[in-house]
Amino acid sequence: MTTETQPPSFTIPPTAPSESRGPAWPLWMVCAVGVFTGAVILVSALVPSVAEAPVLTAAAVLAFGSFAALCFWLLGKINYFRSAAPETSALAFLWGGFAATGYALLANTAVREHLIAQNRGGSWSLFAPLTEEPAKDLGIVIVLLLASTRPRTALDGLVAGSFVGLGFEIAESIARALNNAIASYPPGQRDNLGSLAVDVTHEVLRNSWTGHIVLTGIAGFGIGYLLTTPNRPAIDRWAVALGLVALAAAGHLLWNTHRFGVFYVLGQFGLLAVYLWLIRVGRNREGELYTPYLEYAPDVVAPAQIAAMRSDAARRAERRAAGRPRQAARERQRALAQLAAGIANGDAQRAHEAVAALSDAPEFRSTRVV
Incomplete structure (x- = not known):
């Protein structure tokens, strides 16, 4: 013996394999066209600034690219049981960095020019949530529907939204760094890395935990909840989704006002608290499911x-x-x-x-x- x-x-139980889906090529076409045309719009708008500050541009891409790599690693830790596939995260990042940013830039430019003509140019940023948030939210829906493994919980939506927000934030930060250098220094002195250092510090210390990553992650949780809870009453699903999307837009509006004193600061911390709470709720739901x-x-x-x-x-x-x-x-x-x-x-x-x-x-x- x-x-x-x-x-x-x-x-493996018989019900485990993924359910069949409809053809994905229409969504892939929308995604490819959106990312490509958004990139063309964004690059075309930045070409004059890049020509004036090529060294600063290269340094900004390197600095913010390194920050993006760190965020990729951190966001990949949110899911406990199943991290987002690398191609899904990359797709979300590309949508946020090019499609959402490019088309929001077009809309923001039109709004700003209209308000300037009415001598109200200083208030254009208050309209940004109405142009930027829908562009990012559309990307979340597309990414979740194209994911190689179908989303199981609302946490998958939060992660997808966070990657979309990261792409948007990195593109916006690079553009802002170029604009700040051009506005602050005369021709011939715009490759000033001191200006870039200030922008990078601002991104790490403030924008990273109050900006697009958090806001779009909150909206993504709502969208993910809508798509992954078919057995819940429709009114509950839509209420959660619309409520969180509206909260993200309201947070963006607060972020752009720079008003209300201590309530402005408390609001930023409050949004971060909501984001972290949603992660906790999502991870617990993930545990119950898996x-x-x-x-x-x-x-x-x-x-x-x-x-x-x-x-x-x-x-x-x-x-x-x-x-x-x-x-x-x-x-x-x-x-x-x-x-x-x-x-x-x-x-x-x-x-x-x-x-x-x-x-x-x-x-x-x-x-x-x-």
Whole structure:
């Protein structure tokens, strides 16, 4: 009689594979045309400024590009069970950086010229939420519908919205840096990197946590909720979606006013608090959705471990109670999350990779008598 170790097993339920969708090419056409034409509009508007400050332009692209890379990494950590596919994040970023920015620039220019003709040019920025927010929100819808793996929770919408907002913010920041240098320095001195340093500092210390990333993420949660909760009453879904989209637009309006003193500051912190709260709500909902799929891997996961994966609070409690090092516990929880997402989405390769990561731990090994 011998005892041998066998790899833990799992099964994928018949309902796990993604449901069929209609043809995606019309949306791809809209996306491609929007990004391309938006890029043409944006680049055409910036060419004169780039010609006057080529060194500053290159430095701005490098600086804000590095900041964007950091944000890509941070936003990729929001989902616990299933991070957005790289191509989905890139598509959202491109829409925000080119399509939304380019067409919002056209609309903003028309509004500004109209108001200048009426001697009210200083108030044009108050109309920006009406031009910029719809352009970004359209991108969220397109990105979610084109995602390689269909969105499961409203958190997927928040992440998509955050990437759209990031693209918009980076493009806007580069354009603002060029405009500020041209407005502040005479010809021949506009490649002033001191001006760029101020703009980068402003982006990191203020815009990154009060600007388009947060605002569009809030709207994205609402849109994601609308698209991922077909079993909820329509009035509830639309109320949440429209409410959060309106909140994002109102936050943008507040952001552009620079008024109301302490209430302006409190409003910015309030929007950040809403964003973080939505992340918490979304992650808990994500846990409720995915953890039941761990029951399809009974040789790998005990019932108590399934319960410990249902929320951020439960996972923290499990790590605190674990006798093993917390880092090891955190890695095992990540592997369990990967296993749950693999089973839920019918991704056998991902599930096998998770099982392989878990099989080295003694508490996850199973034995049989031969």
